[in-house]
Amino acid sequence: MDVSKRIGRQTVALPSKPGILSWASVAGQKEKEGPYGSKFDIIIPDELNGEQSFEAAERAMLEQAVKLSAQKAGRSTQELQMLLSGDLLNQIISAGFAARNLGIPFYGLYGACSTMSESLSLGGMLADGGFADTLACATCSHFCTAERQYRAPLELGNQRTPTAQWTVTGAGAVLVCGGPAAKGAQAVLTHTTCGRVIDLGITDQNNMGAAMAPAAADTIAVHLRDMGRSFDDYDLVATGDLGHLGKDLLIELLKKKGISVQEKKLFDCGCEIFDARQDTHAGGSGCGCAASMLCAHLLPEVSSGRLKRILFMATGALLSPTTTMQGESVPGVAHAVVIEHVEG
Amino acid sequence: MDVSKRIGRQTVALPSKPGILSWASVAGQKEKEGPYGSKFDIIIPDELNGEQSFEAAERAMLEQAVKLSAQKAGRSTQELQMLLSGDLLNQIISAGFAARNLGIPFYGLYGACSTMSESLSLGGMLADGGFADTLACATCSHFCTAERQYRAPLELGNQRTPTAQWTVTGAGAVLVCGGPAAKGAQAVLTHTTCGRVIDLGITDQNNMGAAMAPAAADTIAVHLRDMGRSFDDYDLVATGDLGHLGKDLLIELLKKKGISVQEKKLFDCGCEIFDARQDTHAGGSGCGCAASMLCAHLLPEVSSGRLKRILFMATGALLSPTTTMQGESVPGVAHAVVIEHVEG
Numbered sequence: 279m280d281v282s283k284r285i286g287r288q289t290v291a292l293p294s295k296p297g298i299l300s301w302a303s304v305a306g307q308k309e310k311e312g313p314y315g316s317k318f319d320i321i322i323p324d325e326l327n328g329e330q331s332f333e334a335a336e337r338a339m340l341e342q343a344v345k346l347s348a349q350k351a352g353r354s355t356q357e358l359q360m361l362l363s364g365d366l367l368n369q370i371i372s373a374g375f376a377a378r379n380l381g382i383p384f385y386g387l388y389g390a391c392s393t394m395s396e397s398l399s400l401g402g403m404l405a406d407g408g409f410a411d412t413l414a415c416a417t418c419s420h421f422c423t424a425e426r427q428y429r430a431p432l433e434l435g436n437q438r439t440p441t442a443q444w445t446v447t448g449a450g451a452v453l454v455c456g457g458p459a460a461k462g463a464q465a466v467l468t469h470t471t472c473g474r475v476i477d478l479g480i481t482d483q484n485n486m487g488a489a490m491a492p493a494a495a496d497t498i499a500v501h502l503r504d505m506g507r508s509f510d511d512y513d514l515v516a517t518g519d520l521g522h523l524g525k526d527l528l529i530e531l532l533k534k535k536g537i538s539v540q541e542k543k544l545f546d547c548g549c550e551i552f553d554a555r556q557d558t559h560a561g562g563s564g565c566g567c568a569a570s571m572l573c574a575h576l577l578p579e580v581s582s583g584r585l586k587r588i589l590f591m592a593t594g595a596l597l598s599p600t601t602t603m604q605g606e607s608v609p610g611v612a613h614a615v616v617i618e619h620v621e622g
Numbered sequence: 623m624d625v626s627k628r629i630g631r632q633t634v635a636l637p638s639k640p641g642i643l644s645w646a647s648v649a650g651q652k653e654k655e656g657p658y659g660s661k662f663d664i665i666i667p668d669e670l671n672g673e674q675s676f677e678a679a680e681r682a683m684l685e686q687a688v689k690l691s692a693q694k695a696g697r698s699t700q701e702l703q704m705l706l707s708g709d710l711l712n713q714i715i716s717a718g719f720a721a722r723n724l725g726i727p728f729y730g731l732y733g734a735c736s737t738m739s740e741s742l743s744l745g746g747m748l749a750d751g752g753f754a755d756t757l758a759c760a761t762c763s764h765f766c767t768a769e770r771q772y773r774a775p776l777e778l779g780n781q782r783t784p785t786a787q788w789t790v791t792g793a794g795a796v797l798v799c800g801g802p803a804a805k806g807a808q809a810v811l812t813h814t815t816c817g818r819v820i821d822l823g824i825t826d827q828n829n830m831g832a833a834m835a836p837a838a839a840d841t842i843a844v845h846l847r848d849m850g851r852s853f854d855d856y857d858l859v860a861t862g863d864l865g866h867l868g869k870d871l872l873i874e875l876l877k878k879k880g881i882s883v884q885e886k887k888l889f890d891c892g893c894e895i896f897d898a899r900q901d902t903h904a905g906g907s908g909c910g911c912a913a914s915m916l917c918a919h920l921l922p923e924v925s926s927g928r929l930k931r932i933l934f935m936a937t938g939a940l941l942s943p944t945t946t947m948q949g950e951s952v953p954g955v956a957h958a959v960v961i962e963h964v965e966g
Contacts, residue, residue, distance in 0.1 A: 374940035378819035388732040407751025475722035596718035
């Protein structure tokens with residue numbers, strides 16, 4: 279074994295600094311109308327995205343993101359050695375069927391909305407460890423498939439609660455490289471913190487922000503403690519989809535843990551992707567929220583040097599309709615990766 | 623980055639040979655009555671396993687397996703740095719809730735019935751790369767939860783087709799160690815091959831063996847080619863849950879690929895776990911099939927030296943009830959790990 283790269287129980291260093299070679303984002307029409315609408319690489323024409331079902335539309339978005347990320351790096355998908363991917367749908371069918379069509383060796387993940395940072399966390403370690411020259415980390419979500427599966431058919435026109443979030447129709451893919459393949463990288467991964475599953479007893483499945491905030495707070499606190507760092511060391515701490523309510527709770531929980539929070543550095547993709555006019559209540563959510571915002575906004579900011587070092591941490595709520603019906607609470611999980619600018 | 627450990631596109635070496643320190647298996651009453659019944663560590667008393675629902679019973683089995691594997695190695699679960707786990711249920715609730723209760727940092731996986739070898743494949747790389755001293759790879763399945771979710775309520779008493787398999791009620795957990803923590807290992811991981819998603823167009827959701835056999839054949843063929851090996855180099859090639867039909871198809875597909883198959887070395891956990899008297903039609907299936915048989919039978923055989931080197935490869939069918947209703951075919955995936963005896 280190589281010398282241990284562990285820093286505490288949950289954090290590891292990636293000493294070779296695996297490179298982020300390229301990225302691509304796909305989003306829907308509602309996301310196009312939001313404040314970051316002009317930054318997405320591909321906007322799908324409508325909810326069906328040229329397919330026969332919403333589920334197929336979601337799968338196609340994921341394929342588009344992976345293909346475009348490869349194309350931007352001048353690679354063919356056949357050169358990618360692993361696809362680390364998952365999504366919100368039962369049996370991660372978007373990722374599984376996309377992997378079939380793309381022909382890339384596939385590790386299926388399920389981390390709910392934390393999948394983008396789960397894939398980068400694992401992908402960073404696999405690239406650093408010499409197990410892959412080039413691999414893709416990717417995920418997606420779709421408003422219509424998520425509503426159908428987790429809530430109610432759209433046709434019912436159910437009213438949404440004030441704490442509800444709007445599942446983003448979007449996808450993101452990131453190419454992570456190790457060794458010589460990482461030359462030309464536009465950003466690097468330096469550390470990652472694997473999250474624990476945290477449950478403070480939230481039972482309202484329409485309040486995912488409250489369910490995920492404790493996991494976000496736990497992972498941030500563990501990461502800063504393991505690294506001996508504070509908010510001073512980051513230009514931005516980006517969370518996935520806590521939404522307005524969850525972000526407020528995160529701040530409160532971090533303060534309770536004695537962490538000096540610099541609120542202006544907290545950037546929640548779920549709070550940012552839509553604006554108040556768009557009537558999404560507590561904000562955006564879904565695997566595709568953090569993934570598309572990472573690829574459309576955050577990585578370009580790091581690549582250009584406007585942000586020098588960020589902590590990227592998508593958050594997931596680990597419930598199912600079955601556990602909710604059985605009266606279980608909603609635990610959350612959050613994985614973090616440190617992404618740094620490369621001086622060119 | 624460390625020097626590349628890649629051997630071909632899909633196979634990697636684990637040069638430090640991460641150790642398998644301990645393992646534990648849990649199984650149900652029907653499995654107890656099968657030919658390997660006396661080998662399982664824990665037999666649950668009934669389908670509810672002391673819980674209020676079949677889903678909670680399944681989660682509890684997974685926890686039992688992880689706890690016992692840690693106990694056998696003289697570790698507390700608090701010493702485990704990662705849990706790599708998933709299961710068959712929507713949103714992998716068994717693994718997610720077990721991770722909550724166990725308090726182990728958690729990467730959620732979904733590989734359907736391939737999860738046991740997916741977790742060992744990733745776990746082997748993470749231990750070899752120096753990212754974990756001790757981690758747990760684990761999975762489970764439960765006949766009653768799988769029937770409820772994938773097929774029909776048990777109360778309906780639906781007749782099963784001749785090609786149907788019986789989801790195993792069982793769990794398995796394996797402790798994988800890197801570095802000094804690997805001292806005292808009873809077996810080691812030396813290589814792993816990441817599977818592609820293969821789809822030969824099977825659309826019968828009651829014929830999972832046929833859906834998974836092409837992926838099994840692909841991964842075996844790729845592995846042998848990458849490694850420059852043949853069946854001569856293995857004492858056993860163990861598949862997860864192809865069942866009687868799938869195993870026959872695997873042999874046929876391997877022969878078509880020009881591979882010299884030594885049929886007596888093919889051991890399918892799904893064919894072995896039940897006997898003909900038990901009326902399971904094409905055999906056992908489920909994540910827990912390969913996991914419980916690995917921990918009850920295969921690892922003890924390798925540890926004792928009766929088997930010197932095996933290829934362990936669980937196979938998964940990447941369908942959901944939704945994709946089946948939408949007319950999609952059933953792709954499969956299979957990940958392989960090489961497990962070797964340690965001369966003591």
